[in-house]
Amino acid sequence: EPGNTGPTEEEKHAPILNVGRKRISKSGNWTLLVYLLLPEDIVLGTLIEHVDYVVLSGVKTITERDINTKRDDYLGWTDYFMATAFLAAKRSKDPCTQVGACIVNEDKKIVGIGYNGMPIGCSDDEFPWSKRKDCNSLDTKYLYVCHAEVNAIMNRNSKDVKNCTIYVGLFPCNECAKVIIQSGIREVVFMSDKHAHKVETIAAKRMFDAVGTKYWQYTPKNHQIVIDFREINWNAMNQMPSPNTSTKQEDDNGRL
Structure with a gap:
């Protein structure tokens, strides 16, 4: 309303925004803006639609980065491999439980990825996904679904x-x-042991112990890793080498 001097949207949500709008870096006419939200906050789409990054509290914030030195906020190996397993799980059609698996060799190379799903050639639309115990077992998923571990190995x-x-x-x-x-x-290396009380899990551990297969529960440094396809353009800089940094230079006579 004309003459209204009430708080702006940004001012109203100031308690939610942990650091508010922050100028992080500037090059030419572009500015990188960041909002740091508390974990319990909702994302205020209309408020942050022009912000380049939303960083959750507890995750290392974006600061002015020296682009001439190594990053220190990169993913560790365990985070990377478990995140790969969780990303693979996003492919699962199972409406209840989506599980992914990632196999890594001694050289830290990924050699197999899988997720729980129907066998190749068995239609995801024709075979059952139910887990009901009060119906014919042939009408439940348990007799058909291949688990993530088996698929990763195959x-x-x-x-x-x-x-x-x-x-x-x-x-x-x-x-x-x-x-x-x-x-x-x-x-x-596993994330959840929510079925520890089930005989299937107890039997699995018994076999692992008998043959000496090591198993341990992964504790993540952060509760989530966000994949943002826009990050590749975070600095909005021209990635092509400039003429004066080319490995081959012309001399005064135009020769290479």
């Missing part, structure tokens, strides 16, 4: 997975444990 791009490590969102069941052991995988 999808391997190496001769074998002997002495490899498998990163998986959920502790393997007894059937997957058999395949893991038979394939020669020597270490299991």
Whole structure:
């Protein structure tokens, strides 16, 4: 309203915005803006539509970065491999539980990725996804779905997975444990052990213990890793080399 001197949207939400609008870097006519939100905050789309980054509290904030020195906020190996498993899980059609697995060799190379789903050739639209216990077992998913661990092993791009490590969102069941052991995988890194009380999980651990397969629960440094496809253009700079930095220079006579 004319003459209204009430608080602006930004002022009203000032308690929510931990650092508010912040000028991070400037080059030419562009400015990088950041909002740091508390974990429990909702994303205020209309308020931050022109902001380049939204950073969650507890995650290292974007600061002025020296582009001539190594970054120190890159992903560690364990975070990277577990995040890869979780990304693979996004491909699962299972309406209840989406699990991904990532197999890594001794050289820290990914050699297999998989997620839980129907066998190749078995239609995701025709086979059942139900987990109901009060119906015919043939009408539930349990007799058909291939677990992430098995698919990752079958999808391997190496001769074998002997002495490899498998990163998986959920502790393997007894059937997957058999395949893991038979394939020669020597270490299991898992995120959740929510089925620890089930006989399938107890049996899996019993087999792992018997053969010496190491298993341990992953504790993430951060609760989430955000993939933002826009980050590749974070500095809005021309990535092409300038003429005066080319490895080959012309001399005064135009010769290389």
